Amino acid sequence: MSIWCPSWELLWVVATFASSSVKTPHQLYVCRFFVGLAEGTFYPAVHTVLGAWYTKREIAKRACIFFGSAFVGSMFSGYLQAALYTGMNGVGGLSGWRWLFIFDGIITFPMAIWGYIALPDLPTNTRVFWLKPHEKEMAQERIKKAGKAVGEPVTWAGIKRVLGKWHFWVYTAYYTFFICSENIGLYMNLWLKSLHRYSVSNINTYPTVTNAITIVTSLAYGWTSDYIKLRSPIVFFSLTVCFFAAVNLAVWDGVPFGLKWASYYLTGFAQGSGPVFLTMVNEVCAGDSLERIIILGSTNSIAYAFNAWIPLLSYNTTYAPRFLVGNSITVALIVCAATTLALAVYLERRDKEKNDLVEQDVTTDPIVASQSREWIEGKGGEEGLAGEARV
Template sequence: MSSHKLKTDETNNVKEDISAVSETGSHRKLPLSRRILSVVWDSLDKLPKERKFINKVDCWIMSYVCMAYFVKYLDQTNVNNAYISGMKEDLNMSGQDYNYLQTMFTVGYCLGNLPSQLIMTKIRPSIWLPSVELIWGCLVMAMAAAKNVKTLYALRFLIGILEASAYPGIITLLGNWYTPQELGKRSAIFVCSAMISQMFSGYLQAGLYAGMDGKHGFSAWQWLFIFDGIIGFPICIYGYFAVPDSPNNTKAKWLKLEEKEMAIDRMNKVGRKPPRGLKWRTFYEVFTMWPVYVFSVSFTAHVLGIRIYNYFNIYLKASGYSVEDANLIPTAAFGFQAIMTLLYAWWSDATQQRILVIYFGVLLSLAGCIILSVYPEHNKAAMMAGWFLTYAETGVSGLIMTMCNELLSFSTEHRLIVIGVVETTAFVFNAWVILLTYPSGEAPKFSIGYEMAAMFFAIEMCAMGVAWYCMKRWKPSQE
């Protein structure tokens, strides 16, 4: 609690507004009409002061995190679209070059992930997150000037180190400000911005290929990276003002003192503790608790499973579709992905049954992988259905990380480390597994890729079953 705690009637009113919801954040004691409103949108059932506060926090935090993640995923998707839009031919890429490009990014991502989380215990997220985004934006633009694939390898490695800050850093930031009834939606909406980005990248590349190819001496794929950097710069600047750190140490100019007090009280109500400082004992405690292991397995399986849809446009081009179609058709799949992600968000926040919702998403993508494993190549409708279903599970990533935030509410430092370790573990495996499962030279039919994706989704289901058992038997806590 802040040392400057208000002792006015205004503050007492704030506390009463928060206390309208029970200690655990449950809405079971509220009238039916307010429970229905809370499902539609979680601030509608709140009293005016808290509703105004939530809307204000949404306006600043969610606008930044969605735009920042949009730019991050625009970069990642642009590499896929650039590859099939002339980059492969211009840089004489062949064999496993595309996969090596992905691997160099992933190696950098793994190396940057946990250090970025630890740095945020010393440097404010409001400074760190926008700064690294500014640097990686410059490096993305530099990719347009690459003359060979080795230069791309080096740039992708550095960009991976810097982009590693985005996902775990933003997930941790959201956990600092939102209650369990709010966090699932915000995490899913944040993840959804990546899907919209992937849709936009396809349209952007198709448009550039048709109208900008060869303009001012640049190919369409080079213009793609230039546009990516240009879009990112104003968002970085906005981030310095928008990111509020945590309720207990925020210096955000857009928050009034009584609103800071409300933020602290809201987090206290759900057991979300303020930063205490990173100690060596924190690492010991993290690695003697089950969440770091169970969620590392489930999230790793998730990341390896969804990697399959990165090869949809390569499949399309290898199957004879035009460059424009290979860029545009996957945008419909990303639209489906976004709809499913929002469904998961509202469903899980309304019922608080996160694992059940995760199971539903995994089963859909598992079905898609089974269809692709059978490979009914003469039945285009079945093949398209299989590919589209592989996109269905992606949105549950936000729910997995939401569970990490909620289970480790007792310590900001534990949450930072566990989220960092879970992300790092997933991408360490991702760095080399894709080389074995999706040799790009095998497109459109990957000999083991479809079956391996199905296996990863099955492992994810098993791991979430273990998480359910552990949650029933052992609740993590700080002694």
């Protein structure tokens, strides 16, 4: 990870600098392709690292701190856009938007270099100098006690095993619904622009409050989730708040001005639950390292593959600022996300009950326990079913 992630970040820097010099739309398309290619690997890779190093009482805090830091960057980007628009537009013969790309590249370059030093890889292969040998040994002991499996290579047999479990399909479906429902809060600037009462600077800065709300709520989610050692109630809460906001924005006519404003800001409650959900994935799949890394990658790649085109249809800017179709679809997506999450919680509890039954049988009938494990893992066939019947 200490080589993989920073190297992609350097490619991101190059593509961002190149974006400041484009002359045609097609040149920008090419630059944006490489920006997306470079940044797509980072988020699931960091969650893979977090899941390998931290235990159940620690991981949600770290995941939410990491997630919140991205929104600090988004807030800063909004302020930077406003500053560049008013202060550097035309300086050196460059438009303000070109200066924005240049500044982004300058800011990111030292962070990419820092990544080669700071990222610790995994406990089983860490090479960083700032961890002492006994600390590396302690890290490996911690993950063993936490029941975390690491180091399984990617094989066709392993992929087939992962695809044969419900985790891949249900978790990926939930995250796809979740990510596609987040678009509702991104168009506040178009609403403000339609009112014809705010300056360009205000239109750029007022929506950043949503990012501030996301930062605060994500940190609150992380600490609360680790304290109560539960994940799904936090996610359900965030979906409920966003559902309320989405319904207000879908109804639109008759909704008071202040409630519309508040509803846009309330959408910031949803996004912070994303890292809590990925923490849940990290924990449920802790015993299967290949399943864990595949699902962390699939949830992001598949969700954003759908999110790349759904907003183009549901949030066509010609329908701004109301977006009746888009906001109504978002309400449906939130309902689908909540339903899918409820299914995941049910299946997790069902599996836990089966595993507890197996552990109980170990002390009474080792043969039954063995057959029950085979049945649970999908490897026992008729023999496993016979064992389950005996139990």
